[in-house]
Amino acid sequence: MAIAGIGAGAVVAALLLQGPLLEVRGPVDVPYPAGEVKEMRVLGLSLKVDGEPKPGASVLGAIALFMLATACFMTFAALRLAGAQRRLVWLWLIASAGLAVAATDELLAVHETIGHNLPFLADVPGVKRPDDLVLLLYLPGVLAFAWWFRDVLRAHRMTLWFMTAAISCFALSAASDLLSLRQEEWFELMAGLFIAAGLVALMARHLRRNLQIRVRVTGPPAERGQAVPDPNPTALSRR
Numbered sequence: 001m002a003i004a005g006i007g008a009g010a011v012v013a014a015l016l017l018q019g020p021l022l023e024v025r026g027p028v029d030v031p032y033p034a035g036e037v038k039e040m041r042v043l044g045l046s047l048k049v050d051g052e053p054k055p056g057a058s059v060l061g062a063i064a065l066f067m068l069a070t071a072c073f074m075t076f077a078a079l080r081l082a083g084a085q086r087r088l089v090w091l092w093l094i095a096s097a098g099l100a101v102a103a104t105d106e107l108l109a110v111h112e113t114i115g116h117n118l119p120f121l122a123d124v125p126g127v128k129r130p131d132d133l134v135l136l137l138y139l140p141g142v143l144a145f146a147w148w149f150r151d152v153l154r155a156h157r158m159t160l161w162f163m164t165a166a167i168s169c170f171a172l173s174a175a176s177d178l179l180s181l182r183q184e185e186w187f188e189l190m191a192g193l194f195i196a197a198g199l200v201a202l203m204a205r206h207l208r209r210n211l212q213i214r215v216r217v218t219g220p221p222a223e224r225g226q227a228v229p230d231p232n233p234t235a236l237s238r239r
Contacts, residue, residue, distance in 0.1 A: 063103075065100075069096050069097075072093075075092045079092060082210045082211050088210070095145075095199065111135050115134050121134070156205055159205075162201065163194070165194040169187045169191035170188070
């Protein structure tokens with residue numbers, strides 16, 4: 001666990017030195033007929049992308065959140081069909097709904113739109129953008145979820161470690177935002193990855209423990225551990 005943590009820290013440090021997560025450098029010319037072509041830098045690599053699709057951190061993040069929400073919903077359905085504890089079933093249903101809401105917000109910029117229509121929120125001390133205060137409304141729901149299912153989350157040590165790391169990254173992201181540091185998006189990305197890893201680890205544990213296939217033996221007596229009479233008792237005497 002310690003070696004994995006050191007390795008993850010080294011990877012994060014290396015990525016932070018690369019610069020912004022995604023940087024758009026503007027349109028570029030190509031020697032053939034084409035629409036708008038843009039130059040972008042992803043993880044320090046320069047790429048030419050077509051201007052028709054709109055790739056970006058928000059779109060990729062929304063896709064990842066929708067995928068994770070779908071996995072949580074499938075876990076909910078499987079556990080429900082398997083007759084698992086109602087508490088586990090509710091955990092994955094609520095997690096799926098929460099991730100779907102977060103994905104929709106990320107894709108459609110819901111909290112940013114609300115903030116633009118409530119500009120007076122930016123006058124609150126310590127708040128730079130009105131949508132920052134709107135985003136804090138998610139915090140009570142997340143804390144309530146963690147508190148209500150604290151026994152389930154604490155039962156799996158790996159999930160607990162991942163969630164602790166995610167909270168730490170969120171704290172670093174908030175501090176970077178207040179200090180106007182470019183590492184904010186990186187810490188936010190790492191927090192999301194830690195949350196995803198924790199949920200996947202917990203998902204595997206719950207599915208492995210509850211989806212046990214039980215097969216009733218209905219074959220010949222030998223398959224049930226019973227002796228089978230020799231159909232030709234004289235065979236041994238002939239040898």
